[in-house]
Amino acid sequence: MILKDIVSAARHKARWLVRHVRRLAVIAIGSAVLVIGLVLVALPMIPGGSLGTVVGLTILSTELGWARRLRRKALARLARVAPGRLKPFVGSLNGARVLSADAPKAVRRAADVLRQGGLVAFPTETVYGLGAIARDRRAVRAVFEAKGRPADNPLIVHIADNEMLGSVADEVPEQAQRLISTFWPGPLTLVLLRSPGLPAAVSAGLDTVAVRMPAHPVALQLIRLAGRPVAAPSANRSGRPSPTAAEHVLADLGDVVDVILDAGPTQVGVESTVLDVTGSIPLLLRPGAVSIEEIERVIGRVDQYEHRAGPARSPGLNHRHYAPSCDVQLVAPHRLIESLNAAHVSGRRVGVLCRNLNAPDGPALAYFRQVPGDEAEYARLLFASFRAAEQADVEVLLVETVEDRGLGRAVMDRLERAARRDQPARAIEEVAL
Numbered sequence: 001m002i003l004k005d006i007v008s009a010a011r012h013k014a015r016w017l018v019r020h021v022r023r024l025a026v027i028a029i030g031s032a033v034l035v036i037g038l039v040l041v042a043l044p045m046i047p048g049g050s051l052g053t054v055v056g057l058t059i060l061s062t063e064l065g066w067a068r069r070l071r072r073k074a075l076a077r078l079a080r081v082a083p084g085r086l087k088p089f090v091g092s093l094n095g096a097r098v099l100s101a102d103a104p105k106a107v108r109r110a111a112d113v114l115r116q117g118g119l120v121a122f123p124t125e126t127v128y129g130l131g132a133i134a135r136d137r138r139a140v141r142a143v144f145e146a147k148g149r150p151a152d153n154p155l156i157v158h159i160a161d162n163e164m165l166g167s168v169a170d171e172v173p174e175q176a177q178r179l180i181s182t183f184w185p186g187p188l189t190l191v192l193l194r195s196p197g198l199p200a201a202v203s204a205g206l207d208t209v210a211v212r213m214p215a216h217p218v219a220l221q222l223i224r225l226a227g228r229p230v231a232a233p234s235a236n237r238s239g240r241p242s243p244t245a246a247e248h249v250l251a252d253l254g255d256v257v258d259v260i261l262d263a264g265p266t267q268v269g270v271e272s273t274v275l276d277v278t279g280s281i282p283l284l285l286r287p288g289a290v291s292i293e294e295i296e297r298v299i300g301r302v303d304q305y306e307h308r309a310g311p312a313r314s315p316g317l318n319h320r321h322y323a324p325s326c327d328v329q330l331v332a333p334h335r336l337i338e339s340l341n342a343a344h345v346s347g348r349r350v351g352v353l354c355r356n357l358n359a360p361d362g363p364a365l366a367y368f369r370q371v372p373g374d375e376a377e378y379a380r381l382l383f384a385s386f387r388a389a390e391q392a393d394v395e396v397l398l399v400e401t402v403e404d405r406g407l408g409r410a411v412m413d414r415l416e417r418a419a420r421r422d423q424p425a426r427a428i429e430e431v432a433l
């Protein structure tokens with residue numbers, strides 16, 4: 001067994017090496033051809049300079065930002081041609097193996113990859129997660145690298161049973177116990193004192209750990225088969241909208257993740273609620289799929305965290321998040337038409353995501369999505385709509401706001417952070433991979 005693990009780890013390392021060596025080789029060849037081309041341009045008596053320069057630039061560009069962005073766009077489009085379940089060949093184009101979760105042995109194969117130190121994107125009831133064995137320091141580091149995630153932003157550890165809880169958290173207060181019996185498995189993440197056995201890197205050095213038991217059968221089966229708790233942030237590049245379908249993961253992380261388990265679109269669409277239960281009064285760090293009202297019904301008063309000064313209690317809240325590449329403008333329902341007219345005047349490509357507006361007459365919209373129905377439906381389609389607007393090359397996306405209560409609070413939290421302009425999302429190209 002141990003020998004098998006060593007061999008698998010070596011194989012994983014070898015794949016990683018091959019990927020990086022291939023990248024370096026492409027950059028080296030591209031640079032060499034470019035330099036030769038430029039030299040020839042400077043020596044007009046020898047022909048071929050311009051051709052060499054163009055070829056060099058083309059080779060280099062396959063590893064540079066805009067080409068990667070183009071490739072991602074093309075893949076996302078390709079993925080839309082095969083909606084729901086992705087065809088495996090789409091995955092293989094981009095490096096990751098995409099396995100339909102209900103194919104025989106798919107989850108077992110994914111669990112093997114996790115045990116070998118690999119990265120597996122998997123569905124949960126909220127959004128897709130990017131999983132690594134929580135106790136595997138190297139794999140956890142790879143998660144941060146893959147996402148381009150700031151090292152100060154801790155990960156959530158996913159468990160499949162109460163025994164696993166004991167191995168990651170030191171103490172489970174009485175209030176937490178009550179929440180666990182009411183909401184687990186489900187979209188409530190509890191911040192507890194971290195067990196010393198768990199690497200500090202998972203929690204970005206904090207002495208606490210965020211834990212949740214997801215309510216998706218594939219996630220639970222994966223963790224059970226891996227036999228260990230799985231650390232998993234949302235499977236998007238840092239700052240981008242969370243993925244609610246396998247094709248979103250493929251578009252963001254296809255070149256850095258080993259396996260994507262595809263089980264179709266997720267049910268809830270926004271992430272879990274994060275609640276710190278280490279103090280005497282529980283503190284809501286991130287509104288999410290379980291509303292504060294539901295939590296208060298079980299344990300009474302809950303405070304809401306507001307970051308004023310000093311280190312943040314939940315560092316992830318500091319960063320601009322959930323943002324598509326276009327500007328997001330929040331608009332109250334009664335101001336939609338007025339804002340739409342103003343946006344048209346600006347001459348930019350305009351998109352609209354709304355609940356109450358029928359497709360308006362007037363100048364054509366680059367993107368229009370009406371989601372009639374309740375907040376749950378709006379939440380479910382929110383991030384997918386962001387990505388669809390991006391695909392339609394929208395420059396400014398007007399998004400109708402919802403009431404700030406129940407699930408609406410989670411929706412408004414995501415919208416407000418997507419619309420923040422003070423901290424532009426880090427360009428994907430800036431992220432060292």
Ligand code: TXA
Binds near residue numbers: 124155187214232
């Ligand atoms: O629904 C979800 O929660 C999804 C699925 C995949 O489970 N996961 C997810 O993870 O949204 P992520 O990494 O995108 O967000 C985790 C949030 C961040 O805001 C982070 O700062 C906070 O949880 N967090 C994690 N550990 C923490 C800790 N020890 N103390 C305070 N906040 C913590």
Ligand code: MG
Binds near residue numbers: 233242
């Ligand atoms: Mg996230």
